[in-house]
Amino acid sequence: MDIFQIRYFLELKKHEHMSVTADLLNISQPALSRSIAALEAELGIQLFDRLGKRIKLNRNGEEFAKYAEKALRFLDYGVDAAKKVHYEITGQITLLCYAYAPVFHPCLAAYAKLNPYVHFMVSQFALGERLKRSESPDFILCSSSGALPFSQEQFWISEPLAQEDYLLAASASLLPPQPGRTSLDLAELKDYPFITLTHNSIFYRDITFLLCQNAGFFTKSPIQADSYDAQLDLVRQGLGLAILPASYIRFLECPDSGLVFYSLENCPYRHTLSLLRQRKALMTEAALDFWDFVLDYYGKAPDSRD
Incomplete structure (x- = not known):
């Protein structure tokens, strides 16, 4: 053989x-x-x-x-x-993303420039897929708005990397801009329809209902979409408002002049991005080195956990 x-x-x-x-x-x-x-x-x-x-x-x-x-x-x-005879750090790192991945790309790019012989396999997981017991990536990227992509039997250690605000997206035709206003209280919008996300997705998990309930009303949601892109396109058509993580808005390639974005007043929730790793005994040298780099990049303390 x-x-x-x-x-x-x-x-x-x-x-x-x-x-x-x-x-x-x-x-x-x-x-x-x-x-x-x-x-x-x-x-x-x-x-x-x-x-x-x-x-x-x-x-x-x-x-x-x-x-x-x-x-x-x-x-x-x-x-x-064997390759370490010539290069300081080599190997392959696999990263499964159950969150909006571009927000993590600057960190990955900074590491790749320092370690050109480490190869990355980055996979944006399909909607609804769960991590199989037989699969063993080096890292998993998750967000606080998503469900855990693995069973409790699988041992992963989580490190929150960054938090961000949620923003309200609206079309100028549905919600005309108010001069001087850059933020809104959701309670003011109780009579407006919202474009929400489907609820059976791991990658996307809608938080609209929770935020609106906190503001004192139940959401009217005549249309649901399965991704941020679809949500925003429906907002662009004037069919409703949408609540999205700030990082998604920041990474839009072509901001639309017909859209208006507001911060949310009195919002107690923030979107959290976390990176998960296996136990250190199961990690390759490249994965361990990358983990330490990520913690330093996001200003986190060194990790003493096994």
Whole structure:
């Protein structure tokens, strides 16, 4: 058995589709089939059940995958250690984002400039997806307006990095600008419709109802959207108001002159961005170095937790 067979097996385990996996590996489907068949022959067991043109990982494959993943991980650690002969910090860092990621990009860019041989894999997770027990990224980016993307059985340590205000977005046609006013009390807006977010999303979690209840009224929400972009476009059409994190507004590429943004008076809630890590014993050298850099970047105290 060779390293390519193991890598091919783990990629096929992920997709359970021969042609898709072959395309992603940039090899032919017959070559992938021969590699998997040779691996099964050497082990003397089948790793996948064939169901017509489809394949599915069986119990043998699930058990083998646990150790194959560990073996590759330790091999990668060895490669990183060998490269350190030439470079100070090397390796790969995986970051799963369950929050609006661009707000974290300046920190990531600052680290990347100092450590050009560390490679990042940044994934903005799809709506509604949860972290599977078998997945082990180095870091998870979460916001206070989202639900936890993992079960309580998975051990993660959280560090709040930054807090920001929520802003009110309105179209000039629905809420004409008032000269000299840059903030509003939500209680003044009880008769206006709000564009809210759907409630079954991990990445986006709407806080409109909570804020309006705190202001003394129940929100009228005739339209719901599944992202900040969709929310803002509906606001632009004059269909309602929306409450959004300040970082999203700040990162808009083309601010629309037809939109007006207000800070919220008497608002007791703030949007919090947090970074989560695994236990230090499970972290690579690159991940540990990045963690220390992030804490320093955001002015946090050194982390003495395990």
